[in-house]
Amino acid sequence: MLTRSEEDHLKAVYTLLQEGDSASTKDIAHRLRTKASSVTDMLKKLAEKGLLKHEPYYGVKLTAKGRSHALQLVRRHRLWETFLVQRLGFGWDEVHEVAEQLEHVAYDKLTDRLDEYLGKPGFDPHGDPIPDRHGRIRERKTHRLSACATGEVVRIAAVSETTDGLLRLLDAKGLRIGSQLTVQEVHAFDGSMDIKPKNGSAFSVSKEVSHHLQVEPA
Amino acid sequence: MLTRSEEDHLKAVYTLLQEGDSASTKDIAHRLRTKASSVTDMLKKLAEKGLLKHEPYYGVKLTAKGRSHALQLVRRHRLWETFLVQRLGFGWDEVHEVAEQLEHVAYDKLTDRLDEYLGKPGFDPHGDPIPDRHGRIRERKTHRLSACATGEVVRIAAVSETTDGLLRLLDAKGLRIGSQLTVQEVHAFDGSMDIKPKNGSAFSVSKEVSHHLQVEPA
């Protein structure tokens, strides 16, 4: 059984490896609002427990056991987020903190029943895939809106940075998971982009925003 | 903000005072599967935080603040139990452990939304009252089935000891919260009691069982 702190560290490692190529001590510390030295301690402990390989000064890699455990955490986190939004009416910008707590309640029966109750959803409110009970993830090939060319017609698949501010901005502009839109123009000067939602008139989004929108062909 | 352990101690104090007249260090330790010396430490800490008065060697009393906090815990615990049974299909004998974890996730918005989602239930799956958001409890006057006389017609209001074994026994006999029954005979020899459910034939229950069934006039 892992402690809450061990779980949070493990999940941070998993997520950072998912997002980039490596999970640095510094980045883990930053994500968990703790210090690098504390992270080193915890990495040693997780390595001793066989959840990851820690090569001092080089980096960290998850073992199969560690990956599996991390996927369970991600599963619980995203299922609870889905519950909060779909059933309790929370906004998608309000659920992260709460799910960060709920994810640590580890009972397979609870997780699986919740999954069924929600209709075995494939994706959470931010468009992130929810691993099934075996840790399997439905893969999709998405790319950033910022990488799209003029004329492309795409659908928003996920928001890759779930900062409250970004989510509320998207709310305000009417951009949701599943929204379909056409790229009308890309301005070289600042990277801003004019987009036109399927039902609505065109407007502009900054590079910062388009960078964090994952889209797929409509 | 209280830690998980502080909350568990506070709730134990509240529950023991509710059930009996005092909350002894020994009983708290037993309930939390810890040791008396650890409990003393924690009582000091809770006293310092103004949640209870601790008179060494005498006993412990909750302050208004402590009682209010304990009621929030009880509220969350019972709401989650209700959720698990009503929505996720858990048996009433399977929910205690899980709720023991979930109760520590403290976000007023979550608790209140869950309460509404469940239809602001007055009682949990074991018949125990659920405090409202202000900590108010719907009072009822119940008495033990074991104290009933021949001929009394009553309805089961609550089970005062939520041991898995007792709950499964009640399941097997078809006794539920709300079940109506008539006391047919009380045997002085062993305190066992013959009861007849409204729809069904009579059978006997032991003193141990009737002692833990809280009933109200039908």
Place this chain on the structure above:
DNA sequence: TTCGTGGATTAGACAAGCCTAAATATCGTC
């Protein structure tokens, strides 16, 4: 009233997590 007994508290130790400060390693740059 005195005593024995059992519950309660205190003393002292330990592990888990976290911190700061100091030491150490890596890596890009000159």
Place this chain on the structure above:
DNA sequence: GACGATATTTAGGCTTGTCTAATCCACGAA
């Protein structure tokens, strides 16, 4: 290939929550 910036680890310390063993106290029995 040495240097300095930066990341990482180590050393040492603090707090929290727990334990065991020793001591203290209340209370009922004699």
